[in-house]
Each structure stands twice: as structure tokens, then as C-alpha cells.
Amino acid sequence: MLDICLLGTGGMMPLPYRWLTAMMARHNGSNLLIDCGEGTQITMKLQGWSFKAIDIICFTHYHADHISGLPGLLLTIGNSNREEPLTLIGPKGLKKVVSGLRSIAPELPFPLEFIELSEKQERISIKGYQLEAFRVDHKIACYGYTIQIDRQGKFDVERAKAQGIPMPFWSRLQKGETIEADGTVYTTEMVLGPPRKGIKVGYCTDTRPIPAIADHVQGADLFICEGMYGEPLEETNAKEYKHMTFQEAASLAKKAEVGELWLTHFSPSLVYPKEFLDVARKVFPRTVIGKDRMTKSFHFEED
């Protein structure tokens, strides 16, 4: 299972009625956050998900509205008595930016680990999350992410029998153990069928709608994508400031054949994003206007 919460939906600056864009995922007791603007810790508190369980924070890029909440959040995580390492992932320069911000949060009761992205695309397997980071097109280095929860194949009784694997080992092997007995090594792979469909979520902000995005989020159950501008005529602004209109985001969702599209990262001037929902739905009907703390749980498909 994977829980997803869109913590905020604003771009540029936090507003009294709209938190900055950030997303939190929960899987198997481990929380993953993407971006952390000013106030993200407050909407997180309203959501009620654990601070202490935040194992990973991914950054799309280092514009203030995506990272300014980091020092305060780290201190709050510290106050939750976390002692386990926390992994930060983001474009090249991560350590330098974080060290600058930590001038006001120098002491933490847990260590930070850094993964700096420099390739066009990178895969990271961490705490049960299969992450893919891929470069997008903004004014400064910026990455989109996909989060996948893999699902192993079904236990295959016929295969296990055919290989003469002793029945008392079956359940242990299914759970991932490797067993050595009488000189033979038995592995999980020996008793499972082919991997089954997992869960996939794509996340993209801030960027122009480049084809690589559709390629990476292909077939995702959920695609969270920026829509800085609702009005299609604002494409000129979108091009200048390297953002997207609703229409452009919807076109990506359509091309990638995702389950649903949540729009987010609305311009402060876009007070009522719902006014432009139809514009997006004409292109991709399963479009939803993001709302702060919009939450959904994704489950593996029934067999």
C-alpha cells in the first residue's frame, strides 16, 4: 500500500489559504517527502502524519518555495526524537545549499545522508521505494520523480514442487529468506511467479512539458503535475518562466496514459483554479484540481 498526500498546492509564495507545493508518501512505516517550502511542516502537522518516520526528503530544485522550510522541519523532526539517519536527495549542489540553510539549525540529533543527482536520470532504491529521478526543464537544474512500490510474483506451488523444495521452507522463502540445507541453496526467486503490477506515482514541478516527462510517468496510477497557469492564453508566461498551463499538463497525462492527474503549484494570481478544470478535462478527463492535503491510498490490484 502507498498513501499519498498533496501537502500544499501553491507556487512562488505561501498564502494564508494555500500552502506551498509538497507531497508526502507513506509506505510500510517509512515516510518520503518531496520538497519542503515555508510552512510545509504546518500542513504536515494538520495532516497528522508522523514527523519521526520521515526517512527521505527529495528536492525537485532549490528555488526557495521548494526548500525554504527545510531548517525548521529538520528541527521539528529532531524534536520528535528521531536518531536514525535521514536521506536527502536532490540536484547537484545539495550539500552546499543545505549547509547554508543549516546556519540556523546546526545541531540535529540525527545524521543527514546526501544523494546528489547529476545524471539525466538516476534510479535509487531506498526503504522499499523504487525511485527514479529525471531531469526536467526549468530555469535552474530541476528533477521530476517517479515512486514505485514493486510487487513480487505469486507463490508458485507447481514450481516449488517441480524443484523439490521441502514444504517447511515454502513460507520462509516466500517472505524473502534464503535457506541453505543439505548443501543446497534455496532462494525466493525459486518459488515465485513473475512480478506483478506494483504502484507507481509520478511527480513533476517546476518544468516545461518536455516529452521525457510522459516517458517516465508512463502508466502511473497517479501523476501529480504542476499547472502554474489555468488560462490557456498564459502559455507565453509559462514558456518565459518555464512552467506549464493546465492544458499542457493534461496533454502529458494523456500521452503517459496515467490513472489520474492531480494539478498543483498554482500561481498566486490563480485564485480559483477550478475555473479552468474543464480546459484540462477536455484533454484528459481524469484531471483533478489539487487541494491542500488531498490524500489517496493506493493498493495492489486484487489477483
Added chain:
Amino acid sequence: MLDICLLGTGGMMPLPYRWLTAMMARHNGSNLLIDCGEGTQITMKLQGWSFKAIDIICFTHYHADHISGLPGLLLTIGNSNREEPLTLIGPKGLKKVVSGLRSIAPELPFPLEFIELSEKQERISIKGYQLEAFRVDHKIACYGYTIQIDRQGKFDVERAKAQGIPMPFWSRLQKGETIEADGTVYTTEMVLGPPRKGIKVGYCTDTRPIPAIADHVQGADLFICEGMYGEPLEETNAKEYKHMTFQEAASLAKKAEVGELWLTHFSPSLVYPKEFLDVARKVFPRTVIGKDRMTKSFHFEED
């Protein structure tokens, strides 16, 4: 006239129902802010006072809850089209801390000017504000502030006549002009009576209740003071973490004979500060429990 707004009343971390402690003053078209935690720009937006008119930001100290909102605020001020310099005032190390935080806000359309405090007490006259910064007692270098708006003496007709100052000069001299005519220099001082009582506001957080505070805020119309703990028995915590109880703050207010005391910087564990109002009022009856965006205008006394 001096308007004072207590933008937030929380300590340590921003909460969904309580912004971090900060104060904004407005005088003669110029705004002065003391401290700027995560979310201060949001409560400021709710208050509706101009971002563009912020000429001065004073910092008490560099714990995150007092400065983490700076990069976002500077960008928002930038978006208000400010181009005039903005002065930052704070303990030694200011430039270094601000430069660290500006790793995510490197470009601003206005210059920053820095005043670093290193003496036990320092006076700064800026934009009509007479500031006094004085060192207090916290875990790291920390300053309290008094803000004074001076009021010149009344126009003294008898004095002006006695010195034979030509009547056409009177009004110009009263407004502050210096006039030279027929080889004689006429100054404002020549036509005014003794200075009249101005307006004085004291601001103190985070600190133990040292005597210097009462000395500096002596006679203030308003004293805004931290009260991290309501329960008098928490004095042990207050001593350990270098904060104050309501009782201790009220004792300072009594000693300093201030007009009124506003308590602020409540611990996140202090959900209902009003429960302890009586404790403070027994010591100093004119105590008020601070509330986010509590605002008051102070006027010169009528003659």
C-alpha cells in the same frame, strides 16, 4: 503615531493555530519588523500591512524560529517591486547567517544593508525610529530592543519673539528647517520648548529576566515580552532553557513601570496561555495574553 502588530505568539515551531513570534511596527510610512520565523510572511499578509514598506528587520538572535522565514520574506518583498535598500540589524554574525540563508534567494531587486551588534547596548536612529538594542541572556547571543518615537517640544512663541526671529520663518523652523538670513542662522532648537514625551515600546525574547531588561524598557507604553511557560513551577525549565515564566515577565513589567505587558512566545505545550493570565496579573495587573495579529496604535499624548 506608532502602530504595533504582534504577528505571531509561538515559540520553537510554527503551529497550525499559532504563528511564530514576530512584531511589526509602522510609523510615518516606514515598517519595521522584529524577527521573521517560518510563516511570518503569511500572518503579515493576513494583517495586510505593506511588504514593500519594510525598511528595517531587526533580529533578536539566530535560532531558526526567529529567522527561518527570512529568505521567503525577502523574495516576497522583491515581488512587491521594492528597489530601496533594506536594513538588517542583529547580533554579530548577521552577514554570515543571511548569506547562508540566501543560498536559496540569491537574487533580489533591492540591496541589503547590515548593522551587526557587538556592544552590550547600541543606539541606532533610522527612518524616524530611535532604536536601542541591548544584550539579554539566552543560550546564544541575543538582544532585546526598544523602539522610541521622539516628539519635539512645542513651538514657543515667547522664545521666538525674545530672540527676534522674523515671524515668516516660524513655521519653517518648526518643521525642522535651518534658515540663514542677513548673516544670521536660525535653527529649529531656537523656537521649540523642551522635548515632549514620545512613544516607547520594548521587545524582549528569548531571555532570562535579567535586571538590564527592566532598566531599558523603563516607562515604555508597551512591553512585549516572552512568556515561554505559564505554570510558575516551570521556572526550572525556564532557567535551563533560558526563557521566562509569565510571573517572571510580569515582575519585569512591574519593575519597569510600563503601560501594559503583552506576553508572547508561548511553548507549543502551552495550548491555553489564558489559563495562567491570573498568575501574571497578580504581579502586574495590566498584563495581556498576546494573540496573533493583536494590534494597537499609540498616539502622542494630548497637550
